[in-house]
Amino acid sequence: MESGWSWDQKSLIGELIQGMELTKQLRAELGSASGEESKGSLVQGILSSYEKALLILKWNGPMNQLQMVEATPGLPSSPISVNGSPSSDDSGRVLKDPQDSRKESKKRKTQPRWTEQVKVNSETGFEGPHEDGYSWRKYGQKDILGATYPRSYYRCTFRNTQNCWAVKQVQRSDEDPSVFEITYRGKHTCSQGNYLAQTCHSPDKQEQKETDGDHHELQPLQENLFGNQTIQNIEKLENKASTFCFGSSSTSVGCKDIVNAGFSSLAIDTHSALGTFPQSFTSPTSPDKNYFTPSPCQRSNVGGTHSVQNLDPDVHEIFSANTSATNSPILDWDFPFDSDHINPNFPFNSQGFFY
């Protein structure tokens, strides 16, 4: 691997490779089906685009700054606004409100923002992460002009206790109701954020923890990921989906039975797919608590097909984290990650990346 690649560039490459691999899998599946030639050509086009992107990256070599990564909807990619650079639409605001809370509110708006798109796959169940490992508390909901579904507002549960000002917005996509757009704003400064960063940012560490059967260190996180309400939600769903948790992580009590059953067993039954869920499951009023997503740590193994997409056109510095290993973009924010920390198994030089 060439030296001088920043870790975010490598992550970008990793995401591209991952996307390419997934596309290849799709092509293989399509190839086995009859009458899928046109789709196959589309997939080939996608693959070609991936290859070109990788070639361009390779050709340009290490860059000081990634200027732009335009995520293709539906394709695995993870461009995220980063470096703590605030979105221009939020920058330059003047704090003139006398009330502290309002000040904080505006201060928060100056923080970076990025959007994660989470897809609920009607065919195979849920895809991609939604649960990001943090505890959120809903503080508002608004009907958005031109949007079919309301937007929900969440803040970190530890805002008051730990002065953590991370917030997120969850809105169901009009175009594709199976997609939820989650806009994060602000960085977690709570202990939970620190904990997650420590436990999850190293794929090696994480893998070890998950494979050696010692869940003691992960337990608090897991308990956070699958809250009390989670279990009860499941019960309310009348056994519609008995193998997974819904989680807004709004509580901190575990869902140990399910967790201990192993992440790999958390597959979502097709029964649970959108459209067959009870109303409460697909309710737009609180979409993010009503479907399962793997935890940040899980994602490294699950390899969910989520995309993290910065939709703010004003943010030019975009980085792509290896979300399959690191999960929440929040964690990636000040990810203490350098070349020494890169998983040697990370396939930068595999799958024909460097031809």
Next chain:
DNA sequence: AACATTTGACCCTC
């Protein structure tokens, strides 16, 4: 009692 959600009202920006 403690915590979460709901929802109308308020504030800010455009």
Next chain:
DNA sequence: GAGGGTCAAATGTT
């Protein structure tokens, strides 16, 4: 004034 974001009282849940 419209729309988006947040607050906080009321209400629900555990």
